Amino acid sequence: MEPVTDEDVSAFRRFNRYFTRRIGALDDHYLGQDRPLGEARLLFEIGDGVSLRELRGRLALDAGYLSRMAKSLEAQGLVRLTVPPHDTRLRLIELTRAGRVELKEQNRRADALAAGLLTTLTPPQRTELTRALATTQRLLRLAGITIALVDGAAEDARACLDAYAADIDTRFPEGFDKTDLVRPEEVTGDAGAFFVAYEEGRPMACGALRTLEPGVGEIRHVWVHPAARRLGLARRILTELERAAVAHDFTVVRLDTHAVLTEAQAMYRACGYAEIPAYVDHVYASHWFEKRLTGAR
Amino acid sequence: MEPVTDEDVSAFRRFNRYFTRRIGALDDHYLGQDRPLGEARLLFEIGDGVSLRELRGRLALDAGYLSRMAKSLEAQGLVRLTVPPHDTRLRLIELTRAGRVELKEQNRRADALAAGLLTTLTPPQRTELTRALATTQRLLRLAGITIALVDGAAEDARACLDAYAADIDTRFPEGFDKTDLVRPEEVTGDAGAFFVAYEEGRPMACGALRTLEPGVGEIRHVWVHPAARRLGLARRILTELERAAVAHDFTVVRLDTHAVLTEAQAMYRACGYAEIPAYVDHVYASHWFEKRLTGAR
DNA sequence: ATATTTCTTTGACCTTAGTCAAAGGAGTCG
């Protein structure tokens, strides 16, 4: 991997300082207008009602601290705490009408602030800004996603495959039968590889490599969570799979795709895959691809 | 002015939330590694020594709070507090050797963090990110600058004109004589207008409009602080001046520029100014421009 | 020379943010 240049680092830090000072400060200020920031944030996170347990995990808060904040918000009439019937140890927290009003007001103020900031710009400048923000956010998200080699039987691996199966089941006209998924032992150790991409601890994409025949690998189940598409994540998964293939001494990798997955086909072509005749007969496959790997990384 | 669309507002807020959560949090964390955030920030702001008074103004801190933080940093051997001879009420705060080492370490950590974030991106993606960050920052800066009509004799107006005079004195081969600046009464009230652009309270650009003859205005002293150039600020100043000219019932505005100010000439042309013969004989002028104004705003 | 302003220091005080541990009620598993 190429080292990061000093210019990129300093540009990033310059932006960072500028942004947190100019905007971040403002942001905190409006949020905690007349309420402690912690409570304001909590109010914001509740949404349509969650358990304290859930909130505690999501915001990484101390149980005691959260309990007290919840009580304080309840005393202010902004939330309601209830006991769910299925597990009376838990507490559900949900917004009252007053809480929703308060939240709406918070949002209104934040919107007004943002709008006020943008008014001095001309419409083309606003468009340019919006585009630059989208690019920045996309790339920062991508940068924050890490790809890990996991055991094919690992919980995260199975969760990804289940999501993948459910996803394509709706996209393939004939549906998809789960028994066609790779078995854990096919993608573990010497036999192959399984990669999971994590964003903030949550699995968001996967890809599998298995042995097709000696010296030939097969790539399967390259999948990206709908919320993480269009970031370039599939390409990164593919790169990892190819690297693993080289490490497994495969000289060729093959794969097949379904007729409806046109974006996938375009991506494989763009990544150096050439279409070949069917190398295996398969219900779901309509296009077959192959790529020769060079030993050099 | 066009109203801001909801999409621009929500894109901005989405980015805002994402960025402050992802990056801002990290940022605070590294800064306050083993030191309270307030002190870490203070250390960062001292630079090459400033007075407590200056810091207090810049960071909007309570005098007592600041005094105590400064003492705490002094006790840790990171700063030195001295009394300036010219005003013994003040205290100067400056970094000791240990303070500079500490600051360098802080910076090193922050750089490493930024670099770590960028490593997963490919070089073209890094370039794309850096460019998007620069665009964002430029436009946010521009959005944060406000332009105000001020009295020609106001302190900020004179400060801008002094800076302008000093600036062009170095750029004109023959130097520049301050007596050629507009007099306050020429640009005040019915006679003309004077605009100052403020960025975070500091005057960063100016522009003057005076009466040349009945119905004809003259634009003079359009100047932008070197630190605020290439943002599109001069154009905004010019727009304000033209708006003021319409309000003064001028049907034409004229201006002259010096031969060396080629960027200025290009800007005037791009803004609809046509070159005309000399309308006044002037030591510094070599190009003369004119624009007819339509009554409609 | 006197009054007023400016700047820092100090004491007193408050809220927010957060941690830790004990305790108790409720589920779960063998």
Next chain:
DNA sequence: CGACTCCTTTGACTAAGGTCAAAGAAATAT
């Protein structure tokens, strides 16, 4: 049924962040 785990509540405590007002010293205005 008993042991164990899970989840919340409560008490006790700490540090950080911040405000306010009084006081003292020095500079500036009148």
